[in-house]
Amino acid sequence: MNSSPRVLVIDDEPQIRRFLDIGLRAEGYEVLLAATGAEGLALAATQSPDLVILDLGLPDMEGHAVLAELRQWSQLPVLMLSVRNTESEKVSALDQGANDYMTKPFGIQELMARLRALLRNRPGEPEHPPxxxxxxxxxxxxxxxxxxxxxxxxxxxxxxxxxxxxxxxxxxxxxxxxxxxxxxxxxxxxxxxxxxxxxxxxxxxxxxxxxxxxxxxxxxxxxxxxxxx
Missing domain, CATH: 1.10.10.10 (Winged helix-like DNA-binding domain superfamily/Winged helix DNA-binding domain)
Structure with missing residues (x-):
């Protein structure tokens, strides 16, 4: 059985998806990629990721809306990504259920450290959405x-x-x-x-x-x- 953590990346920027895909796979993670909120929610529901990296600005819906829908049925760790770096944006995302927040551009090593921390602290939950x-x-x-x-x-x-x-x-x-x-x-x-x-x-x-x-x-x-x- 493959025990590598599975990370779902929801981001509409192709270069960010490619950057994260390469970086995460190099660290031993399985990677799922989505370019829209709807696609990301579908993958979250069907592919049992261990963690979600979620961009705040998506073409079909705001990252906050994706997070709100996800939180209706899952407590998966969510790391929010955004070019918006104001304190109010970070507080809003965390209050709405994000577990961590990073601003773009970001360093891959810091990202990996934050992912490891989120996976260590992850509460147990059912394998499949209820x-x-x-x-x-x-x-x-x-x-x-x-x-x-x-x-x-x-x-x-x-x-x-x-x-x-x-x-x-x-x-x-x-x-x-x-x-x-x-x-x-x-x-x-x-x-x-x-x-x-x-x-x-x-x-x-x-x-x-x-x-x-x-x-x-x-x-x-x-x-x-x-x-x-």
Missing amino acids: RYDDGHLAVDLARREVSLDGAPLALTRKEYAVLALLLQHAGRVVTQQQLLREVWGPTHTSDSQYLRIVIGKLRQKLGDDPANPRWLKTEPGVGHRFIVN
Whole structure:
């Protein structure tokens, strides 16, 4: 079995991809290359990389958006690359879930040292992106797809984000404050009416009776729990 760490590089600059491909392979890494955010997310979902190097400026979507989608289902270490070197850009990327940040141009040896540190500190996670399917409700967190009894279910971004977060903690109570903080942001932890509306819409679309819930159980005064069937 090949135990070499697998690194996914998402960058639209061909010269950067080539530079990293050569440098990483010389250090014994396996390398996956993507030129767009969509291509990178697809590779992250299907090729089980150990670490992601993500450019902030991509042609189809911002690196921040790629990171946000990735964080819906994975805690893979992410090293952000950018020509933007302001403190606010770095803080924003780290607050949104990046594990490290380097500005272009950069030295290959410093990059390798940071990769080694990220891989050493990587928390354990499932080998494959999680998918839930109980024969009625199916949720693919990697592809952001939800279906009910085989039919695609259209959810808003907030509805999907709440469902995904509850599913990631299936069987455990997720507090109102945690849901509000992670879905709406740290300034909305008291806006419980937002959460009530989204939970109500989710129940309506799922056909989930709040008095006898099949999937979404409310723990009064505490939070919500996804019931594993």
